[in-house]
Amino acid sequence: MAASALDEPPDDRLSFRLLNDYQRDFPLCPAPFAELAARLTAGEAAILRTLAALCQRGKVARVGAVFAPQRIGASTLAALAVPAEALRVVADTVSRFPEVNHNYEREHHYNLWFVVTAGSGERLQAVLEAIERAAGSPVLALPMLREYHIDLGFPLDGSDRTRRGTPSGTPIAPTPLDETDRRLVAAVQEGLPLCRRPFAVLASRVGCSENALIERLRVWCAEGIVKRFGVIVRHHELGYTANAMLVHDIPDDTVA
Incomplete structure (x- = not known):
């Protein structure tokens, strides 16, 4: 269930790289798609065009943040x-x-x-x-009482790049938000606009500067409030057609 999960032509490596490599660690800078283009040796227009096509085909839900449960709201x-x-x-x-x-x-x-x-x-x-x-x-x-492992990324190249929580860690209190933060959360959850300066567009909606918005996102990523920022894929459309919820009844003192 790796590269073969993609319905892309064999030579369409750009789609694969965007889907596989940038589900996290998306560049937080004023021109992120230009930065991606430099990393992937492609044109910025090609990056934007490819992401738009993947969204239209339902393989990408958005480019944006995945917030840690219970850290905000x-x-x-x-x-x-x-x-x-x-x-x-x-x-x-x-x-x-x-x-x-x-x-x-x-x-x-x-x-x-x-x-x-x-x-x-x-x-x-x-x-x-x-x-x-x-x-x-x-x-x-x-409701979640304590996080042990949550990672909604889907490596398509067969690698195991999951990141685990700390089982012995104590629950973390939610981060208080001011009104600007609340607007930022709402804007980011909708996803980045696919344009050359997406954070500038979001900043105009939130009511802050582009630099302040980017710095806030960097801080949230560093603090674990944002678990990952990147391409949010739709796993079913990529070929992951089965999943299961597994539940154990374990004595409370041995759960961790």
């Missing part, structure tokens, strides 16, 4: 037990909530699982209650 894994005949309708209803960023069917009594992210714990609870009302069924909320 609040989030939880949640589930519903839905009658099979109503699953599609309820799934569509849940997916319409902007706070829901993943939603999928599982083989279990709780057959609809989704992730909810909000700006605060209060907002998160309000969204869960609204989903309950809309779905007509109680929501099972399973």
Whole structure:
């Protein structure tokens, strides 16, 4: 499930390099696509054109940040037990909530699982209650207590480049945000505009300077608030067609 997962012509190495090499460690500088072009010995226009085509074909969701769970705002894994005949309708209803960023069917009594992210714990609870009302069924909320390993990258070259959390580490308190930070989070989660100076465009939306915005992102990456910044791929469209959730019942004192 490496390079063969791509539906690209054999000579289209630029697409592969962008998809494989830049799911993290994307250049945080005023002209990032020009920097990528220099690294990949390609033209900046070719980089932008290729990324736009990958987005259009559904292989790339966006170029942007993946925030660490619970470091900014609040989030939880949640589930519903839905009658099979109503699953599609309820799934569509849940997916319409902007706070829901993943939603999928599982083989279990709780057959609809989704992730909810909000700006605060209060907002998160309000969204869960609204989903309950809309779905007509109680929501099972399973918030993360401690991170052991989360890495949503998908190496396509057969390598193992995952990064692991610290099992013995204590949970980290959420980082307080001012209004500018909140606007920055919202802007970055939408993804970078595919243009020559994308951070300048985001800065104009956020209300700060381009340099200040880039420096803030660098700090968040260094502090682990942003787990990775780069090309966010859609794994199913790249050929990863199966996955499973594995759950163990382990005594609390031996979990770590």
